[in-house]
Amino acid sequence: MRTFRGAAAVFALLLVLSPPQPVFAAADDPCVAAEHAGSEAERGEILAAMPDEEGCDGPITVWADPTVSPKTEPLPGFERGTTRPVAAMRDADGVTTEFVEDEIVVGSADESKVKDLAERWRGTILAQARADKSDMATYTIRVRPELADPKSLSDDLAKLNEGRRKADSLAVSSKEALGLLTIAAREAVDADGMAVGVNWLFRSASYATRSLAEASYGPPGFTAAGPYNRDPYTWNFLNNGSVQDIGVTEAWTQLDSVGLLGPNRVDIAILDKGFSPVVNGDIPPGYTMKSMVPFADPGDPSPESWAHWHGTNVANAAAGVPGNFWGGAGPAGPVGRMTLTFTGQDLFTISSALLGSWNVQLINLSLYKEVHWSLSWTMSPMENVTAFLRLTANVLIFAAAGNEGDDVDRETCFGLCWEKYLWAPCELAGVTCVGGLKNNSLDHHPDSNYGHEDVDIFAPWTVLVGPDPVNSASATAFTADGTSMATPYALGVAALIWAADPGLDNDEVLDILLRHMRNSPDPNVKRKVINALTAVLDAMPATIHITTPHTGSILPAGSPSQFTATVFTDGNGTPTVTWRANGSYLGTGSSIFATPPLGVQTITAKAVFPNGVQATDSVTVTVYNGAPTISITNPTTGSPAFGVSEPIPFHAVTNDEGGPLADSAVQWFLDSATTPFATGHNPTVVTGGAVGTHTVKVRGCDPYNVCVFATVPITLVTNPVNQPPVVHITSPANGAHLWVTGLDSAGYYWSGTLAGTATDPEGFALTTRWYDNGTLIGTGTSVTARLTGGCGISSHVLTLTATDPAGNTRQDTINTTVEMVC
Numbered sequence: 001m002r003t004f005r006g007a008a009a010v011f012a013l014l015l016v017l018s019p020p021q022p023v024f025a026a027a028d029d030p031c032v033a034a035e036h037a038g039s040e041a042e043r044g045e046i047l048a049a050m051p052d053e054e055g056c057d058g059p060i061t062v063w064a065d066p067t068v069s070p071k072t073e074p075l076p077g078f079e080r081g082t083t084r085p086v087a088a089m090r091d092a093d094g095v096t097t098e099f100v101e102d103e104i105v106v107g108s109a110d111e112s113k114v115k116d117l118a119e120r121w122r123g124t125i126l127a128q129a130r131a132d133k134s135d136m137a138t139y140t141i142r143v144r145p146e147l148a149d150p151k152s153l154s155d156d157l158a159k160l161n162e163g164r165r166k167a168d169s170l171a172v173s174s175k176e177a178l179g180l181l182t183i184a185a186r187e188a189v190d191a192d193g194m195a196v197g198v199n200w201l202f203r204s205a206s207y208a209t210r211s212l213a214e215a216s217y218g219p220p221g222f223t224a225a226g227p228y229n230r231d232p233y234t235w236n237f238l239n240n241g242s243v244q245d246i247g248v249t250e251a252w253t254q255l256d257s258v259g260l261l262g263p264n265r266v267d268i269a270i271l272d273k274g275f276s277p278v279v280n281g282d283i284p285p286g287y288t289m290k291s292m293v294p295f296a297d298p299g300d301p302s303p304e305s306w307a308h309w310h311g312t313n314v315a316n317a318a319a320g321v322p323g324n325f326w327g328g329a330g331p332a333g334p335v336g337r338m339t340l341t342f343t344g345q346d347l348f349t350i351s352s353a354l355l356g357s358w359n360v361q362l363i364n365l366s367l368y369k370e371v372h373w374s375l376s377w378t379m380s381p382m383e384n385v386t387a388f389l390r391l392t393a394n395v396l397i398f399a400a401a402g403n404e405g406d407d408v409d410r411e412t413c414f415g416l417c418w419e420k421y422l423w424a425p426c427e428l429a430g431v432t433c434v435g436g437l438k439n440n441s442l443d444h445h446p447d448s449n450y451g452h453e454d455v456d457i458f459a460p461w462t463v464l465v466g467p468d469p470v471n472s473a474s475a476t477a478f479t480a481d482g483t484s485m486a487t488p489y490a491l492g493v494a495a496l497i498w499a500a501d502p503g504l505d506n507d508e509v510l511d512i513l514l515r516h517m518r519n520s521p522d523p524n525v526k527r528k529v530i531n532a533l534t535a536v537l538d539a540m541p542a543t544i545h546i547t548t549p550h551t552g553s554i555l556p557a558g559s560p561s562q563f564t565a566t567v568f569t570d571g572n573g574t575p576t577v578t579w580r581a582n583g584s585y586l587g588t589g590s591s592i593f594a595t596p597p598l599g600v601q602t603i604t605a606k607a608v609f610p611n612g613v614q615a616t617d618s619v620t621v622t623v624y625n626g627a628p629t630i631s632i633t634n635p636t637t638g639s640p641a642f643g644v645s646e647p648i649p650f651h652a653v654t655n656d657e658g659g660p661l662a663d664s665a666v667q668w669f670l671d672s673a674t675t676p677f678a679t680g681h682n683p684t685v686v687t688g689g690a691v692g693t694h695t696v697k698v699r700g701c702d703p704y705n706v707c708v709f710a711t712v713p714i715t716l717v718t719n720p721v722n723q724p725p726v727v728h729i730t731s732p733a734n735g736a737h738l739w740v741t742g743l744d745s746a747g748y749y750w751s752g753t754l755a756g757t758a759t760d761p762e763g764f765a766l767t768t769r770w771y772d773n774g775t776l777i778g779t780g781t782s783v784t785a786r787l788t789g790g791c792g793i794s795s796h797v798l799t800l801t802a803t804d805p806a807g808n809t810r811q812d813t814i815n816t817t818v819e820m821v822c
Helices: 007-017 030-035 040-049 111-120 150-160 175-189 248-257 310-319 347-355 373-392 483-500 506-515 532-539
Strands: 060-064 086-090 096-108 124-130 137-142 168-172 195-200 266-272 288-291 336-342 362-365 367-372 396-400 411-414 416-419 421-424 431-437 457-460 462-465 478-481 543-548 554-556 561-568 576-581 584-588 591-594 599-608 614-624 629-634 651-655 666-670 692-701 707-717 726-731 737-739 742-744 747-759 767-772 775-779 782-788 792-803 809-820
Touching: 030 040, 040 060, 040 168, 060 150, 060 175, 086 175, 096 111, 096 175, 096 347, 096 367, 096 373, 111 124, 111 137, 124 347, 137 347, 137 373, 150 175, 150 373, 168 175, 168 373, 175 195, 175 373, 195 347, 195 373, 248 483, 248 532, 248 561, 266 310, 266 347, 266 483, 310 336, 310 462, 310 478, 310 483, 347 373, 362 483, 367 373, 367 396, 373 396, 373 416, 373 421, 396 483, 396 506, 431 483, 457 483, 462 483, 478 483, 483 506, 483 532, 506 532, 543 599, 561 576, 561 599, 576 591, 584 591, 629 692, 629 707, 629 809, 651 692, 651 809, 726 792, 726 809, 737 747, 747 767, 747 792, 747 809, 767 782, 775 782, 782 792, 782 809
Parallel strands: 060 168, 266 336, 266 362, 288 336, 362 396, 396 431, 431 457, 543 614, 554 614, 737 809
Antiparallel strands: 086 096, 086 168, 096 137, 096 195, 124 137, 367 421, 411 416, 462 478, 543 561, 561 591, 576 584, 576 599, 599 614, 629 651, 666 692, 692 707, 726 747, 742 747, 747 782, 767 775, 767 792, 792 809
16 A cells, blocks of 8 residues: 655655646646656656655656766786676665676576576676585576567566565666666576575775874773773773673683694684785684686785775684784684685675685674565575575575665565565575674664664674885784674674584584673663673583693603693583593692603593583603713812821712602712612711722612713722821712802802811811812811802802821811802
8 A cells, every 4th residue: 555645745846846747637646747758767766755654656666877887997808818897776765785797696506597597698607616525516608688578577576576566766877777677687586596696896895094193002992091001902802891891802712721622623714805914914823815806916906095904804803813923813813724716706706705715613704785676586596595594504604694784684665574685695505694792882873784684793883903015114003993893703703603602503603702792871782792702612512621731741750740730611510630641540639749650641621510411632752761861079080199097078969850869869889889888968987999090980770760970080098197187078969059149249148157167187277268169268177158140050169178287187078059030
């Protein structure tokens, strides 16, 4: 039923501005006026003036109007040196869209039908795209529009829009464009199982509003304090606790705590133009690049001058690498594995790129196209592709809602109501549509499209990205805006969900993402604000992750090593964590110290939760037993001869994985004897040897019976009548590590007491002296000394000498170090 309210005034104005037409049956009825309009242009003006909820009975007419002209330059051809002409169409509301003037797009699993179609219009199949493991293919066919009879177009459009008989007027830029639409409609009516469409041109959903930051490293306005902060954990579009409270940064922390942030890579395809990863440096390593545009390099800029490096920004918004002192950071930065696909503007090239990405998990389309309702069927070839990828290839596709500030679900009515435009790919089957939020707000950005039914998610409209060849300051973050950025941001959150549990399928990932949307007071957003943290936590299963040691670690056999694990409970309660090495029990607890057996060991931590849920993690390590070291510090080669009954101070220094060997593991031997004459690191004993030259051998053995040796020559003589003194250093111990205690004008030092004993067998008084690295530092058996030190380790050889009145001299020598950590 046709209604009439506010269009009469517009109609009356048209009567004033235009010469009177033939007398109408109802002069104030705009439908009658439209029916008797003097031109299609005038008819279109009358129909456009009517509210969307009103209308007139058909037909839909399409006509050539030379005032309609495309703004896009001809596209590169499929043959080198050729181009593809672009046409434009303007609807009654003044919305202009563009398409390839002489190409139709066909989706079919039967190539013979496609060839028959091409022959009917003396056409040429220019290219085809096919997904692996599928019979379904998409073709672009160059036809001859002059062969079509546009008189049939209105009738065919009526058949293709059954039930939608609302009158409308569409103006196209040329007779060729009119013929092309006629061919597409005729073939769509008689499709015989094929999807027939027009090769529409899409536009990027981004604003060219990036500007060099005024601050040293980035723009203000993204932190609670206001000034730019290089830490992404402070950025309000990434962190938790801000107004948007999306929690990407905290999701990174949670995933990292259980080892899921790096190993679980998610394959992402960015279908766009203008990729410059060499200049940008903020795209995850290991990316690949390819081109779907004939004769175009994937590193070429976008043909649109205002968006030359649009794809670089989109890739950054999805997966800018965090923590690399460069550019910005995107949600999927720690987990994304990127394919950067240089994609043309037209429907066929985009469909080809989609089919060429069937083996990834996530596809980003930061572009959009509104198609007049009467031609919505022309999107069926692309919709076949998006539905195939979603249903068959386990892929999720995210697309931009658009930057027109429009309701994508806006309706037009005549008897019944239907959507006025099909926004593609946003509203196509298998596609998740993303709108944009104002910076640090839960309201939608005024330029973002919205829709209660078909815009599924709202994510940040403005993000920080890294440099490109135009904005090339490498130490600076730049802003990038639009649903072009909101879309890869939402895709990046989906990648985090998939990284949290790689076993999820695409429907499960999307269900988790949508289930955790947060509320907005904006009636155009409602419960569609993206939330990364709760979604990622929901996706994470009960998990245990060994944090110490790492796979490949070499552990000492001679001392206990620490074993630590982090557990994500997923609501299952506190678990019991049990550690084993190649099946042998090591201990229980989230952190233990244990000594595994020698050799290559698989260390397993198993968490058993109170409800029976279990989780395990394993690392492979090598438990290695290196040989200990041993050296003799006293006596030394060249020491004076000792009497056969003289007690001799012996000193040895040992080291093993766990520190010095036990005293019981150090034994002293004379020459080839198998029975030791002393045990321990510092015995003062009589060797029991005869007069003559001997070899003293010290042996040290670790707990695994790996033994090492050191030797020193000594000479024994007949005991003199006046026997020499007996000297022994008691403090510090041989091999002691002394830590810096002070600082003076000469530098850092250790200050303490050096102590020893010196006795004379005959009871005579002795002269005693202390030496540090050969320099006299004091006299007496006990002195207070300063031993120099500094950053690192400083070695000191300390010697105590004693001389009796007859000139007999003996000494004891030890090795120490003064150490300082800088």
